[in-house]
Amino acid sequence: xxxxxxxxxxxxxxxxxSMTLQCAQDMNHEYMSWYRQDPGMGLRLxxxxxxxxxxxxxxxxxxxxxxxxxxxxxxxxxxxxxxxQTSVYFCASSYQGSLAGEQYFGPGTRLxxx
Amino acid sequence: GENVEQHPSTxxxxxxxxxxxxxxxxxxxxxxFPWYKQELGKRPQLIIDIxxxxxxxxxxxxxxxxxxxxxxxxxxxxxxxxxxxxxYFCAASLYxxxDMRFGAGTRLxxxx
Numbered sequence: 117x118x119x120x121x122x123x124x125x126x127x128x129x130x131x132x133x134s135m136t137l138q139c140a141q142d143m144n145h146e147y148m149s150w151y152r153q154d155p156g157m158g159l160r161l162x163x164x165x166x167x168x169x170x171x172x173x174x175x176x177x178x179x180x181x182x183x184x185x186x187x188x189x190x191x192x193x194x195x196x197x198x199x200x201q202t203s204v205y206f207c208a209s210s211y212q213g214s215l216a217g218e219q220y221f222g223p224g225t226r227l228x229x230x
Numbered sequence: 231g232e233n234v235e236q237h238p239s240t241x242x243x244x245x246x247x248x249x250x251x252x253x254x255x256x257x258x259x260x261x262x263f264p265w266y267k268q269e270l271g272k273r274p275q276l277i278i279d280i281x282x283x284x285x286x287x288x289x290x291x292x293x294x295x296x297x298x299x300x301x302x303x304x305x306x307x308x309x310x311x312x313x314x315x316x317x318y319f320c321a322a323s324l325y326x327x328x329d330m331r332f333g334a335g336t337r338l339x340x341x342x
Contacts, residue, residue, distance in 0.1 A: 147327055158236075158319055159274065159332040166328065174329060175231060206273065216326030218264070221273040 117142050122207050122222035129197040129229045137192040137225050139207030146212040148190040149174070149219070150182065152203040159206065165190055166212055197229045232257045234322050236333025243310050244341050251336045253320035254302040260322040263296060263303050268317045268335075277318075278305070310340045 123138045141148065149164040161174030165184040179201060181193040190209075194201060204226050208219040233256040243249050255263075264279035280287045280294045280303065287294050291310075296303040307314055317337050323330040 149327070149330070151332075156239075156334060158334040159321075161330060161332075164327075164329065172329070175331065210327050212326060216262075217279065218276040219327050219330075221275070223273055 119143065120207055120209055120220050120222035122205075122225050124225060125223065126226050127228070129194070129227065131197060131199060131229060133197050135194050135197065137194075137205055137207075137227075139190045139192065139222060140188050141190075141209040141220070142188065143209060143220065144187060145209035145220075146187065147216070147219075148184065148207065148209045150180070150190070150192045151206045151208065152176065152201075153206060153224075154203050162192065162205075194227075199229045201227065202229045203227060231329065232260055232322055232324070232331040234320060234331050234333045236320050236336060238336060239334065240337045240339075242339045242341065245310060245312060247310055249307045249310055249314070249338055249340075251305045251318055251320070251338070252302060253304070253322075253333050254300075255322040255331075256301070257322070257324065258298075258301060259324050262323050262326060262330075263294070264321050264330075265294060265305050266319045266321065266332075268319065270316075274319060307338075310338075312340050312342050314338060315340045 120141045150162040151159040163182040165171045207222040210219045236253045261282035266274040268274040293306045317335045320333040
């Protein structure tokens with residue numbers, strides 16, 4: 117199993133550009149989520165999904181879109197990048213329901229917006 | 231939504247000493263409380279978790295306690311080792327991992 121994979125590892129964008137961060141998991145997990153990590157602020161939830169076709173907003177959703185067309189993939193779209201979106205982005209997945217427990221995190225994407 | 235506060239932000243101990251990290255949460259309906267460890271440049275990994283029907287859970291040198299009345303939970307690491315040096319995050323959620331909120335993290339340094 118590859119676990120949770122994220123691409124790209126690093127990305128530099130100019131203000132106003134758009135891009136999609138990719139996330140995939142091969143563990144058949146129903147739950148997937150996106151976090152951003154900034155120094156001194158921990159992990160903040162952007163969006164999450166409890167299954168294909170279902171998404172919901174987390175703590176800091178503004179400026180980001182998600183979709184969940186398959187169980188495996190959960191891409192995060194930045195619509196118009198801003199310097200405030202410079203961060204490390206982590207995708208995570210886990211089981212739902214009675215099997216829910218550990219969230220497995222991807223390796224992260226370091227995004228810089230200039 | 232849920233709000234999780236974590237203290238201290240940094241903690242330095244001598245090898246072999248104990249370390250305690252404390253978190254408080256705001257929503258009394260929260261029922262799942264995991265702790266994650268993140269080494270420098272790596273992804274967070276679960277080290278222990280507890281659900282609201284349990285007051286304490288142990289796994290070798292690591293233990294977590296939960297006080298639902300006071301809405302706080304703590305991570306205890308005994309006989310600390312240099313490899314315990316990392317950032318530790320607490321978290322809370324209402325149901326499983328849904329809409330999970332994390333504390334700001336504690337940077338633990340264990341001096342040999």
